[in-house]
Amino acid sequence: MTYVPHYPTAFLERVEIPGRSRILIRPVIPQDADEFRLFVRILSGDSRRNRFHSTLTEIPETLLRALTNVDHNKHVALVAKAVDESGVIIIGEARFAREEEDSPAEIAIAVADRWRRKGIGTLLLHRLEISARRRGVEEMFGSVLAENVALIHLAFQTGFKLHTGDTTYGVVKMYKKFS
């Protein structure tokens, strides 16, 4: 793998997924850009809307660069990779970003449609939380479309709370404070 300064090797992990091959979870690097572009392309329209709150079909290059060039401190991103008939592909991502080191960290997560309900979302969120705690994050939060049942269930299962009654343009805030 290409040398990346401050690359958190502790988060490199191979995991067995029930009924599927093994997957690799690791922090993103800039060289993942092509695979990440493909990952966004193969997400269903609904999944892209839930992930990006937009109807984009192709990820803009500036956004692609921002999502694959992270500092592994204020912006931490994990990708899950697997091998399918076309070779190595990205099948999931989870990230947090915060403005300042003492700011709450905003999360985002997505798993490729055909890899859902295998526990990959839960796993990524768990590893992201460990990474956040190690970096001194005190609160993680996310903005979820109110109809995004999958994420709301996942959020509840992993200890997030919802800001009830605070739905702006169909977006609900979820949050988890570490004590």
Ligand SMILES: CC(C)(COP(=O)(O)OP(=O)(O)OC[C@H]1O[C@@H](n2cnc3c(N)ncnc32)[C@H](O)[C@@H]1OP(=O)(O)O)[C@@H](O)C(=O)NCCC(=O)NCCS
């Ligand atoms: C939300 C998402 C990441 C879940 O990924 P996943 O790998 O399927 O999640 P898991 O397999 O770990 O599921 C964990 C729990 O979430 C809930 N869940 C997941 N998908 C669900 C669905 N379609 N309907 C209802 N609950 C669902 C279940 O409670 C599930 O536990 P169970 O399988 O034991 O019942 C995935 O659906 C996704 O990528 N959605 C599109 C992108 C998105 O919505 N991102 C969030 C905004 S940033």
